[in-house]
Amino acid sequence: MKQDYDVLIIGSGASGGMAAYTLTKAGVKCLMLDAGPMLDFDRQRALRPVYDLPFRGFGEPGRFPHVTQASEFDANLWADEKQNPYTYDPDDPYYWVRIRLIGGKTLRWGRASWRMSDYEFKGRDHDGFGENWPVSYADLAPYYDRAEPIMRVSGRKEGFPQIPDGIFLEDNSRDSESIARFIAAAKRMNVPTTKSRVATGSLASSVNLLLPDALATGNLTIVPNAVVREITVDTNTGRVNGVSFVERISKRDYHVPARVVIAGASTLESTRLLLNSKSRLYPNGLGNSSGVLGHYLFDQFYIKGVVEAIVPDARVSKAAGRRITGGGGYIPQFRNLNSREKNFIRGYAFDFGSGGMPAPRYLPLYGEALQNELADLAHASFGMTTMGAVLPRHENGVHIDPDVKDAWGIPALHITHKYTDNEFAMAKDSMHMAEELCRAAGFEVLHKHAEMVPPGESIHELGCCRMGADPKKSVLNKFNQSHDVKNLFVMDGSSFVSGGPQNPTLTILALAMRASEYLAGQLKERSI
Amino acid sequence: MKRRNVLKSLAGLPALAALPAAAQAPAADASVHRTSARGPGETPKLDTTAADAVSTPAAQFFTPAQFATLRRLAVFIVPAANGKPGADEAAVPEFIDFLISRCDNERQTLYRNGLDALDARSRERLHKAFAELDATEATPLLAPLQDRTWAFAGPYDRRRVALDDYGQFLFYVKDDLLRATYNSREWAAANRTRRGAGGIGTYWYALK
Numbered sequence: 001m002k003q004d005y006d007v008l009i010i011g012s013g014a015s016g017g018m019a020a021y022t023l024t025k026a027g028v029k030c031l032m033l034d035a036g037p038m039l040d041f042d043r044q045r046a047l048r049p050v051y052d053l054p055f056r057g058f059g060e061p062g063r064f065p066h067v068t069q070a071s072e073f074d075a076n077l078w079a080d081e082k083q084n085p086y087t088y089d090p091d092d093p094y095y096w097v098r099i100r101l102i103g104g105k106t107l108r109w110g111r112a113s114w115r116m117s118d119y120e121f122k123g124r125d126h127d128g129f130g131e132n133w134p135v136s137y138a139d140l141a142p143y144y145d146r147a148e149p150i151m152r153v154s155g156r157k158e159g160f161p162q163i164p165d166g167i168f169l170e171d172n173s174r175d176s177e178s179i180a181r182f183i184a185a186a187k188r189m190n191v192p193t194t195k196s197r198v199a200t201g202s203l204a205s206s207v208n209l210l211l212p213d214a215l216a217t218g219n220l221t222i223v224p225n226a227v228v229r230e231i232t233v234d235t236n237t238g239r240v241n242g243v244s245f246v247e248r249i250s251k252r253d254y255h256v257p258a259r260v261v262i263a264g265a266s267t268l269e270s271t272r273l274l275l276n277s278k279s280r281l282y283p284n285g286l287g288n289s290s291g292v293l294g295h296y297l298f299d300q301f302y303i304k305g306v307v308e309a310i311v312p313d314a315r316v317s318k319a320a321g322r323r324i325t326g327g328g329g330y331i332p333q334f335r336n337l338n339s340r341e342k343n344f345i346r347g348y349a350f351d352f353g354s355g356g357m358p359a360p361r362y363l364p365l366y367g368e369a370l371q372n373e374l375a376d377l378a379h380a381s382f383g384m385t386t387m388g389a390v391l392p393r394h395e396n397g398v399h400i401d402p403d404v405k406d407a408w409g410i411p412a413l414h415i416t417h418k419y420t421d422n423e424f425a426m427a428k429d430s431m432h433m434a435e436e437l438c439r440a441a442g443f444e445v446l447h448k449h450a451e452m453v454p455p456g457e458s459i460h461e462l463g464c465c466r467m468g469a470d471p472k473k474s475v476l477n478k479f480n481q482s483h484d485v486k487n488l489f490v491m492d493g494s495s496f497v498s499g500g501p502q503n504p505t506l507t508i509l510a511l512a513m514r515a516s517e518y519l520a521g522q523l524k525e526r527s528i
Numbered sequence: 529m530k531r532r533n534v535l536k537s538l539a540g541l542p543a544l545a546a547l548p549a550a551a552q553a554p555a556a557d558a559s560v561h562r563t564s565a566r567g568p569g570e571t572p573k574l575d576t577t578a579a580d581a582v583s584t585p586a587a588q589f590f591t592p593a594q595f596a597t598l599r600r601l602a603v604f605i606v607p608a609a610n611g612k613p614g615a616d617e618a619a620v621p622e623f624i625d626f627l628i629s630r631c632d633n634e635r636q637t638l639y640r641n642g643l644d645a646l647d648a649r650s651r652e653r654l655h656k657a658f659a660e661l662d663a664t665e666a667t668p669l670l671a672p673l674q675d676r677t678w679a680f681a682g683p684y685d686r687r688r689v690a691l692d693d694y695g696q697f698l699f700y701v702k703d704d705l706l707r708a709t710y711n712s713r714e715w716a717a718a719n720r721t722r723r724g725a726g727g728i729g730t731y732w733y734a735l736k
Contacts, residue, residue, distance in 0.1 A: 037735055037736070039732075039735070044732060044733050044735060045730050045731060045732045045733065046730075046731055046733070047728050047729070047730060047731070048728065048729065048731040049713070049716060049727070049728045050711045050716075050727055050728070050729065051578075051711055051712050051713040051715075051716055052578045052713075053731070055627065056623060056707075056708055056711040056712065057707070057711045058627055058704075058707070058708070058711075060630065061627065061630045061631040061632070061635075062630070062631070062632055071729075072731075073729040073730060073731045073732065074730075074731075074732050075732075076732045076733060076734045076735055077732050077735075101735070249736070360702065360703065360706050361699065361702070361703050364673065364674045364675065365673070365674065366604065366605045366670065366673050366674075366702055367604055367605060367606075367607055367663065368607055368609045370605075371609055371610065371612075375610075
């Protein structure tokens with residue numbers, strides 16, 4: 001007899017991993033399915049020099065048209081675009097970036113760990129746009145408190161309400177001279193700065209921080225290479241009763257029963273799964289009586305290198321051996337907090353960093369003159385990147401493309417996401433602000449621009465299965481539980497209502513922990 | 529210059545087999561491979577060398593005229609200097625020919641048209657092929673590289689760019705030539721103690 005499971009978790013990344021961590025520790029027996037294989041860190045990687053790679057580090061052209069993050073070194077980690085197709089209007093490209101491995105995107109994430117605030121959770125109260133979340137910062141704070149130590153987040157407390165302080169490995173490292181100059185200039189301009197907040201460790205992933213403890217309880221079974229096709233429903237009760245999946249390599253079909261299903265397959269995959277889980281009871285997709293499933297897609301827009309500058313006295317010819325660059329920091333949102341900007345609502349943040357030489361493309365030189373200048377600028381570079389909040393809009397979203405299927409016969413997504421005036425105005429403002437800050441710090445600006453990367457490239461896609469107090473305007477309640485189907489939960493970024501410039505992973509971890517504790521309580525009371 | 533000759537002539541360069549080409553440091557003494565050096569159950573780990581350390585394939589994508597233009601351009605943009613190999617010494621023109629042959633039509637067209645335009649302008653203004661110019665003569669033809677710092681971030685931005693195709697081609701080829709040089713084994717060998725080379729990274733094998 002196959003074992004009976006209380007909860008079936010789809011996905012092994014941040015949300016699935018945290019769900020497993022929380023539920024197994026509460027005594028709940030979980031089965032976890034993930035579409036991808038488990039990495040063997042010992043046998044599947046090796047140190048190699050770039051000149052030994054067939055494309056000298058450029059990567060095979062055309063292999064990942066939409067994954068700018070893939071390098072020739074790690075190309076084999078990213079989900080193959082041919083096996084996992086999707087469509088969009090050619091005038092509005094969408095870059096959907098995926099990792100289909102145990103651990104998901106937590107294997108490659110940037111580790112930035114910022115708490116969201118009531119500026120985001122109660123955004124509608126603040127500026128009248130969109131909807132409030134059905135939770136407040138106070139509801140989530142206890143879960144942020146527990147997630148940060150698990151992820152070993154380092155940072156420095158500042159007391160900024162827009163990025164609430166957390167439980168950090170204190171970062172009191174000294175700033176280099178040029179960074180100190182930049183911070184002083186920002187302060188004179190009333191722009192806040194702080195240290196980056198990052199999950200530390202050589203690997204900060206579900207694979208080493210969440211799943212091992214879950215497995216140690218004896219309550220978790222992980223099945224890799226299980227590509228979930230559909231969540232199945234008992235037509236008598238209207239409740240989910242299991243999932244159908246395809247074994248990735250053999251393409252053999254399976255069905256596994258479950259009493260509760262948690263979708264943690266990532267924002268667009270969970271949404272796709274619910275849309276593909278149509279039935280007579282749920283003709284528009286599982287749990288979609290509101291019609292909102294697939295709508296209100298948003299992310300963060302990025303302007304990579306919004307400003308590239310050099311620190312003039314960091315030139316080798318001027319520095320007399322002193323190293324005045326190195327390190328960096330973060331500027332949290334500062335617009336539209338206590339005042340109203342003319343052209344846009346909500347705001348953006350910056351990453352800034354120094355050290356190293358500027359990329360040759362920023363210098364109007366070539367030949368020996370370029371080499372000499374680069375050598376002089378070997379440690380003089382300073383750069384900033386904008387991360388901006390994107391407004392969730394009904395017309396941005398996904399639907400199933402009836403003509404396209406993936407390598408396992410599962411219908412693919414068509415994705416629509418256009419940035420609008422609010423984002424473009426914010427982008428311009430960020431460029432002017434970045435330039436002003438650099439000049440105020442005495443840096444020489446080489447280049448500035450306000451060109452965002454395409455929607456999706458931030459890998460912070462959110463929404464499409466949003467939570468809300470009103471079942472007519474949302475898919476999930478405040479515990480990530482489907483309004484329509486009480487034994488279905490969706491715990492990943494698809495549940496977000498809105499967002500700020502903050503990277504979403506820490507919030508996904510906190511939400512998944514909170515929702516899982518609620519679920520564990522409900523199971524204990526036999527209320528589900 | 530044939531690559532192998534160049535490699536021998538670079539001062540202080542170790543023999544080809546000793547360049548790090550695998551996860552572990554190469555054996556200082558090749559006799560470690562002898563059977564008597566291994567235990568009965570041990571499986572051998574053989575030293576191997578990558579293909580392009582022993583051979584430079586001829587250009588196959590660009591026409592001879594385009595390739596000659598590219599080679600000359602490579603010498604201007606990344607010359608050998610300060611004891612470091614330039615693009616030509618690092619077999620970069622051949623590599624770029626290979627890389628572009630695998631790129632999409634848009635990139636291929638940009639390169640072909642760019643190389644043709646360089647040569648056409650050279651013949652029009654100086655009555656010589658671009659491949660026959662010296663650095664001073666070529667300077668006016670490479671003016672876009674000195675007139676503005678246009679920095680592109682990726683294919684998405686190309687649609688919004690104000691530069692014409694000629695300028696775009698020069699900016700792409702400058703970036704590609706430099707990167708291919710920095711990522712070459714010749715550059716790594718010449719920069720053992722200095723930063724600037726493409727470096728060593730963690731490579732993930734294909735997963736089944």
